[in-house]
Amino acid sequence: SQKIEQNSEALNIQEGKTATLTCNYTNYSPAYLQWYRQDPGRGPVFLLLIRENEKEKRKERLKVTFDTTLKQSLFHITASQPADSATYLCALVTGTASKLTFGTGTRLQVTL
Amino acid sequence: NAGVMQNPRHLVRRRGQEARLRCSPMKGHSHVYWYRQLPEEGLKFMVYLQKENIIDESGMPKERFSAEFPKEGPSILRIQQVVRGDSAAYFCASSPVTIGLSADTQYFGPGTRLTVL
Numbered sequence: 001s002q003k004i005e006q007n008s009e010a011l012n013i014q015e016g017k018t019a020t021l022t023c024n025y026t027n028y029s030p031a032y033l034q035w036y037r038q039d040p041g042r043g044p045v046f047l048l049l050i051r052e053n054e055k056e057k058r059k060e061r062l063k064v065t066f067d068t069t070l071k072q073s074l075f076h077i078t079a080s081q082p083a084d085s086a087t088y089l090c091a092l093v094t095g096t097a098s099k100l101t102f103g104t105g106t107r108l109q110v111t112l
Numbered sequence: 113n114a115g116v117m118q119n120p121r122h123l124v125r126r127r128g129q130e131a132r133l134r135c136s137p138m139k140g141h142s143h144v145y146w147y148r149q150l151p152e153e154g155l156k157f158m159v160y161l162q163k164e165n166i167i168d169e170s171g172m173p174k175e176r177f178s179a180e181f182p183k184e185g186p187s188i189l190r191i192q193q194v195v196r197g198d199s200a201a202y203f204c205a206s207s208p209v210t211i212g213l214s215a216d217t218q219y220f221g222p223g224t225r226l227t228v229l
Contacts (some may be wrong), residue, residue, distance in 0.1 A: 034217060043116075043203050043220035044155070089155070099145065099168060100205075100218060104154040 002027040006103040021075040023090035030092040080110045116221035131191040133224045137206030144187045149201040
């Protein structure tokens with residue numbers, strides 16, 4: 001069966017450290033993968049998109065990697081800040097489908 | 113430059129009533145998507161619409177749920193005879209193009225939180 005797995009347990013890290021979040025998928029062949037941030041009571045906000053033929057993408061303190069052999073994406077936040085505390089969602093788009101298929105998200109808590 | 117707008121933000125209905133959720137996409141966007149987020153679960157795709165057309169409704173429950181995106185006005189997600197299990201956050205998103213054909217993102221609204229008593 002198809003699955004998108006993110007670490008369901010909250011990730012607690014200290015301010016200034018690098019947070020690394022994992023997204024693993026099975027039985028999908030995504031054309032591209034996206035990462036979103038969701039704060040409580042709000043809609044998801046787009047962060048980064050990476051295509052199947054790209055290995056890595058960066059935007060300011062954010063970095064995403066995409067390994068289609070391992071069927072895994074890693075999402076890194078460097079020099080993390082308390083304001084980075086939120087739930088982070090990975091989402092796949094396959095073929096010409098026009099829907100996003102989301103993982104369950106990982107809650108990140110950055111403490112002082 | 114207003115984002116995706118949804119109303120109401122909170123909706124309370126008793127079992128058996130109807131719920132109507134509205135979504136106005138971003139200016140210039142003609143593609144609308146509806147997702148549902150149940151408590152402690154991820155976002156699940158429900159339906160994808162373009163103006164006056166339902167393109168993909170593979171995530172919609174077969175009964176009681178319907179969606180439309182008329183030529184004029186917002187997209188509407190309608191739930192008839194609501195049950196407690198319909199309590200969830202319903203998010204609308206829009207995009208300017210078909211994201212499957214062009215790697216583009218979807219822009220989400222703030223959601224409507226439906227509570228069924």
